[in-house]
Amino acid sequence: MSNQAANRNVTLVLFHNDLRVADNATLLKASEISTDGRLLLVYASSLTDVLDDKDHYDAYHYDSMGQARQQFLHESLADLNASLIQQGNRLLYLQKGDEALDVFTQLNDLIAQQQVTDICVSQTADYNQNKVYNLIQAKYPEIQWHIQTTSTLFDELPLESLPKSFTQFRKQIETDYDLLHAEKDIAIYPTPETLAPLPDNMHSRNEYFFESQLSNQAGRDKPSQPSSSFRGGELNGLKHLDAYFDSDAPSTYKTTRNALDEWAHSTKFSGWLANGSLSVNIILNRLRRYERDMIANDSTYWIWFELLWREYFYWYAVTHQQKLFWFKGIAQHAPSTQLIESLLAQWKNGTTQYPIVNACMNQLRTTGYMSNRGRQLVASCFIHELGLDWRYGAAYFEQHLVDYDVDSNWGNWQYLAGVGADPRGCRQFNLNKQTQQYDPNGEFIRQWQGNPQKSD
Known part of the structure; x- marks a missing residue:
């Protein structure tokens, strides 16, 4: 019996830079609309390879992801998979193998085979990722899309237009939206207690499961552990968050942040923030708590200052889209540089x-x-x-x-x-x-x- 005949919806979550279960509006939305249906939780590696006209790969592409970045991603996906298993589902991992179809084709085949009715994604400033989303929407106009905010402090640009400089942006935000000193903490989305199961016919499709994908790579291209203190995944991100704010480091951040190599001299939140293993809302709430319970000084303010820089560049990318990759950028003239x-x-x-x-x-x-x-x-x-x-x-x-x-x-x-x-x-x-x-x-x-x- 088909999913439609059974009057059962099939929801697909396409993870991108939201690899966590806590404070994840996209996962929560998916759990709500799939209560009586089935749920596919997918991470699609190299999905944008389908774009032949990728703006920033015309000439200056790279052949493969670096070892340390790949390791951090694998750890993050493994942690996400473990959390999803605890909630009654698991992560499906699409990637191109030696003989496999490209990832975009794999994803489209999965959507068609499982008769997906709803797709949930997180809002992103990634111009090429959004182009892929548009391709999928055009191919399946009957599917309902649900787009949530998971990686920024604001659902949309909170100003009429993006200022030309960060300083102007910061001053306007701190005047109109002083989240650091707001009366209440930032609202955090609850973590779903349970998730709807996979479609019945997916349980035998081991080639999709995250663990199977990793075992297929064993001894071939799975990276060895790099010499780094970064360990991917939501659990490690939250542990680092606790350790950092349980120390004195936040109170000296402004004076130590330019150190070249010391682990404790800067926040090191960036890795977990980048792939969404850590929520910026949770970080800001911890910073607010530190200021209330410990000390508020120039250094704690500077952590907020850096979070605003991150926010500015997000809306900068949303505003300028493909110009983010142009040689002349958003300026009116090209720099006098070349490739040697x-x-x-x-x-x-x-x-x-x-x-x-x-x-x-x-x-x-x-x-x-x-x-x-x-x-x-x-x-x-x-x-x-x-x-x-x-x-x-x-x-x-x-x-x-x-x-x-x-x-x-x-x-x-x-x-x-x-x-x-x-x-x-x-x-x-x-x-x-x-x-x-x-x-x-x-x-x-x-x-x-x-x-x-x-x-x-």
């Missing part, structure tokens, strides 16, 4: 003449992480000292950063290249001065082998 393959290779491999840059790049390849200060220095070197096309730097970060998200990454690169939201134009850092300030004894450079190798 030999210099690009030096930058990637940490073999430039700048030890601080080399150390940061070696750290990135090994751990998938680089400090905010480090990112500014290597991007400044990339654009100014090496004179390279900023888009290749942004794409390399996309490949390797465990905390990659499209809006913050590409927005920040535009900012530093002088084609984005910075009213001052290009920002060039004096690398010698920065080295003396942030690594005066050369400890970071030695640890990450930043000194150029002498030729024989």
